[in-house]
Amino acid sequence: MTDDLLPLRGSPGSPYTRKMLGLVRYRRIPYRFIQVESDDLPKPKVRLVPVVYFEGNDGQLVAEVDSTPIIRRLEDEYPGRSVIPADPAIAFVNYLLEDYGDEWLTKAMFHYRWYYDADIEMAGSVLPHYADVTQSDERMQAAKRAFSERQISRLYVVGSNDTTASVIEASYVRFMETLNAHLKAFPFLMGARPGSADFACFGQLTQLTQFDPTPAAIAVARFPRIHAWVSKMEDHGGLEPSEEGWVTFEDFPATLTALLEEVGRTYVPVILANARAIEEGLPEVETEVDGRTWTQEPFPYQAKCLQWIRVEYVKLDEQDRERVDALLAGTGCERLVAKPGAV
Ligand SMILES: N[C@@H](CCC(=O)N[C@@H](CS)C(=O)NCC(=O)O)C(=O)O
Numbered sequence: 055m056t057d058d059l060l061p062l063r064g065s066p067g068s069p070y071t072r073k074m075l076g077l078v079r080y081r082r083i084p085y086r087f088i089q090v091e092s093d094d095l096p097k098p099k100v101r102l103v104p105v106v107y108f109e110g111n112d113g114q115l116v117a118e119v120d121s122t123p124i125i126r127r128l129e130d131e132y133p134g135r136s137v138i139p140a141d142p143a144i145a146f147v148n149y150l151l152e153d154y155g156d157e158w159l160t161k162a163m164f165h166y167r168w169y170y171d172a173d174i175e176m177a178g179s180v181l182p183h184y185a186d187v188t189q190s191d192e193r194m195q196a197a198k199r200a201f202s203e204r205q206i207s208r209l210y211v212v213g214s215n216d217t218t219a220s221v222i223e224a225s226y227v228r229f230m231e232t233l234n235a236h237l238k239a240f241p242f243l244m245g246a247r248p249g250s251a252d253f254a255c256f257g258q259l260t261q262l263t264q265f266d267p268t269p270a271a272i273a274v275a276r277f278p279r280i281h282a283w284v285s286k287m288e289d290h291g292g293l294e295p296s297e298e299g300w301v302t303f304e305d306f307p308a309t310l311t312a313l314l315e316e317v318g319r320t321y322v323p324v325i326l327a328n329a330r331a332i333e334e335g336l337p338e339v340e341t342e343v344d345g346r347t348w349t350q351e352p353f354p355y356q357a358k359c360l361q362w363i364r365v366e367y368v369k370l371d372e373q374d375r376e377r378v379d380a381l382l383a384g385t386g387c388e389r390l391v392a393k394p395g396a397v
Pocket residue numbers: 067068069070071101102103104119120121122156
């Protein structure tokens with residue numbers, strides 16, 4: 055491949071693909087969006103989308119998955135219009151909120167899509183067409199059944215079940231209320247310019263607010279501001295960010311503290327209990343979220359996410375760590391980076 059367009063493979067129905075598409079458009083990275091698997095491109099180590107194909111030292115393309123590290127690599131390879139806040143303490147908050155978007159909001163996304171009949175009907179009917187819209191109706195009917203059954207059987211992966219459904223749905227509404235309050239004062243989570251956390255939440259919200267009927271109805275009825283925010287986030291290639299556009303430590307918005315409290319109420323207990331279950335080899339994660347029971351099968355990838363959050367924290371110098379501690383204090387998120395037994 056000799057053109058200089060960055061190959062990016064994915065699907066419109068994939069929230070992480072939408073995260074990457076919004077990001078490359080905002081960053082003005084010339085890209086080509088590939089919507090089919092092709093033998094001309096190398097296979098990634100794990101069968102996930104989005105895939106970004108980077109040029110290796112030998113000039114051959116290398117397939118990479120996992121949007122969070124890909125975004126950091128793009129920062130190195132394409133300067134300017136960064137999505138990582140300049141202040142390391144704010145960059146840590148951005149990292150944490152990006153992880154929350156990717157790993158917690160996606161529970162709401164996957165749950166709503168494959169839990170209720172109306173949502174299953176919509177996703178099952180439309181999503182298989184993304185592979186090839188010219189396929190016959192008969193083929194699509196068969197694909198609808200197979201695809202829906204497979205996805206419903208995987209609800210357990212994100213922890214969606216009859217015990218957790220009400221916890222997930224209440225957390226979606228609280229997240230929307232908190233984001234809505236923040237957007238009354240700031241166009242982005244990270245201030246006057248978007249951070250990678252904005253793109254992570256945006257990716258999930260493309261589906262939650264604009265595709266899946268049950269969560270989209272909530273967005274339309276109660277959060278039209280967020281519906282509009284999502285449409286605008288699709289392409290901020292025309293935005294001219296200023297260097298000082300980030301939220302600051304000194305004027306840290308109360309609405310972002312409220313969002314960190316929401317992270318502390320939901321994601322933090324689950325990611326900690328998950329890591330504990332994996333460490334101890336337990337068959338089940340059991341904890342409480344907001345006073346209600348949470349049970350799910352352990353999810354090894356999210357144990358890694360916790361490690362990566364801790365690596366980000368350890369990378370900070372002492373002064374920045376103290377500033378992060380001050381921002382997280384009382385939100386519940388301090389438990390992520392505290393020494394065991396300290397909180
Ligand atoms: N942590 C990954 C998650 C990517 C992911 O979970 N992608 C989903 C689609 S949105 C996927 O490919 N699932 C496998 C499948 O559907 O077969 C990222 O940030 O890119």
